[in-house]
Amino acid sequence: MAGDLVRRQPRGRAGAGFVRLVAHTDPVALIGIMLSVFLSVTLDLTNAATGVESLLAGLMGITISLLVDSLARAERRFHLRTLLDGPSWLVRTTPLVAGAVREAAEQHAGTRVAAEARRRYEEFHLAAEQLAAGRIIRPGDDGEDLVGATRDCTGQLVALTNVMPRASGELSWWRGEVGRRYWEANVAALARGVRITRIFIHATLSEELRELVETQRRAGVRVGLLPHGAVSSQLHVNLVVWDSSSCWEARMTAHGEISEHQFSVNRSDVERLDRVFRLCADAARFTD
Structure with missing residues (x-):
């Protein structure tokens, strides 16, 4: 034997x-x-x-x-x-990442670890493709790019904000953590000489909205008001364009809450959102 x-x-x-x-x-x-x-x-x-x-x-x-x-x-x-003929950090870490994923898939084949390794690698692949296109996608509670790009702005900021009745309450976002940090960055940008124009698309001109408009106007923001229905619903987008070189767009839930932030330096994205803002600006009534 x-x-x-x-x-x-x-x-x-x-x-x-x-x-x-x-x-x-x-x-x-x-x-x-x-x-x-x-x-x-x-x-x-x-x-x-x-x-x-x-x-x-x-x-x-x-x-x-x-x-x-x-x-x-x-x-x-x-x-x-x-x-791998690129930045030193890419050359250094790519073999380590590939080796770790391969080891997880081979050493723990047939287990939840191997399945999770594949899922995370596929997610990384999708995120890398977005980055290659000039976009950063973040979850709704992460407004780092919105705040950071406002801090980096040097000349002009244009924004479109939809204020509609929603489950979370009108204007609640401005009172949240991301909204407060974003407004602080707006105030700092105004102090640097940045020109800010913001249009509010509203269903009703509530007292709360009037106060917000007046607060921003006194701070130096050029504020426009656009009644709901004055433009096509396809233009009801929450957006920001900085210096005509980068932009931000919010993906919304059915309740009107931000589910995803999309920051982009992709030229087609910037031109598309800038065009949306201009169409709304032509129909808006400015307070100044």
């Missing part, structure tokens, strides 16, 4: 080695190898060529297939080196 076990081990290692070879060989090369073997056997069985000739034909096909596989591997390695 011990002898049988010893004899079985090499075959197991050979089988595992064959599986790894197949897994890491380019599919085109595998097809070429199989076709080469099939051609060699066919030539030999049909007597269309001598045994030596059919063998040489098969070996030539296999050699070409392996050459194709080698070129494909070299191309992938070159592509990876090109991707």
